[in-house]
């Protein structure tokens with residue numbers, strides 16, 4: 001472990017009692033804090049839930065300094081834990097953050113176990129290796145059976161020896177928005193070509209495919225002059241009818257049909273879909289800049305129809321980073337929903353909506369395989385609602401929602417009316 005990496009660990013521990021901890025369990029976020037002095041009162045909800053079945057809990061927080069490597073370490077740690085923990089240890093994602101401090105979020109895991117598996121768990125934690133430093137804590141019930149005590153495990157890093165090791169866990173008020181919101185900008189959603197490009201550049205050594213993607217990128221995102229012809233983006237969840245409508249629009253308007261991610265990225269898409277959000281979302285963000293380059297060229301000759309663009313990139317990224325109900329999303333008007341200043345703006349963005357049952361029926365009829373995220377859209381109603389709401393909150397340009405439940409021809413006519421109203425076609 002280098003001293004640079006150790007500094008982050010030390011600084012996180014020195015902020016220990018200002019930090020809030022959040023555990024994701026069954027679609028809800030459970031918050032707690034820690035304090036040096038023992039106080040009366042109830043243990044935080046997550047510990048009361050765990051107390052019914054378990055006597056000990058553990059948390060592991062990844063404290064790397066290089067965000068690309070840390071994002072991968074976080075996944076590496078999950079694989080190691082799920083591969084070696086006994087089946088009774090239910091692993092939950094965990095974060096720690098300083099309330100209202102942007103970029104202060106660190107990620108990790110929380111789990112509990114009983115006395116039968118404790119030996120195995122503690123052996124695993126003692127021998128666990130990860131590419132980044134990991135702060136390990138255990139939590140055990142105090143003698144009164146009510147309060148829980150946090151014990152910071154001695155790290156391989158000797159600088160930590162001086163740190164106090166025992167704290168008591170206490171309840172903490174939930175923050176106004178989900179803690180992930182603190183780190184969304186430039187970790188989940190990228191607002192410039194440079195930011196997304198930097199992530200893929202850094203990946204080149206660990207993901208060879210990233211080099212091939214970088215080679216396809218335009219030299220830089222130019223704030224081009226507006227294309228002469230209208231640029232119409234069609235957005236919507238999977239199976240809302242985007243392919244059907246974009247093809248009809250192309251034929252009716254004599255337009256060129258483009259998509260984001262562009263065809264040239266197709267060989268690498270599955271590869272990046274397996275990467276953590278930081279890398280995966282940077283890949284999709286850059287796809288928009290390649291599509292923008294193509295729009296810039298084609299839009300000088302004909303109208304352009306685009307199947308998915310920036311709204312999809314940002315809406316899915318935000319809705320995945322944030323969990324739970326719609327109230328956990330960043331508020332309407334938040335900077336998170338702004339359009340990147342260096343990305344070509346379309347003339348019109350249409351957002352197709354259909355009710356969930358009709359969408360499922362269309363998915364079944366289409367019979368194609370679904371991505372893990374599309375599976376999630378089916379099973380997790382809250383996720384679908386968050387994606388839709390994020391679409392609606394993005395501005396600069398905002399999307400215009402169109403009910404896509406009527407027949408394909410009626411939807412086409414409706415969208416043609418919108419286009420003619422806006423673009424004089």
Ligand SMILES: Nc1ncnc2c1ncn2[C@@H]1O[C@H](COP(=O)(O)OP(=O)(O)O)[C@@H](O)[C@H]1O
Nearest residue numbers: 238239240241242243244362366406407408411
């Ligand atoms: N307006 C519509 N009414 C009924 N079925 C539709 C309509 N639009 C599309 N479909 C059907 O729904 C399925 C999904 O449509 P598709 O255009 O592939 O959606 P997407 O591109 O958004 O995933 C297809 O089988 C398509 O034929």
Ligand SMILES: Nc1ccn([C@H]2C[C@H](O)[C@@H](COP(=O)(O)OP(=O)(O)O)O2)c(=O)n1
Nearest residue numbers: 238239260261284308309312313316371373
């Ligand atoms: N411009 C885009 C297009 C898709 N994405 C991401 C968002 C989701 O994770 C998936 C959805 O794409 P998918 O191919 O499943 O959807 P369609 O089949 O095209 O309707 O891709 C993106 O981030 N940016």
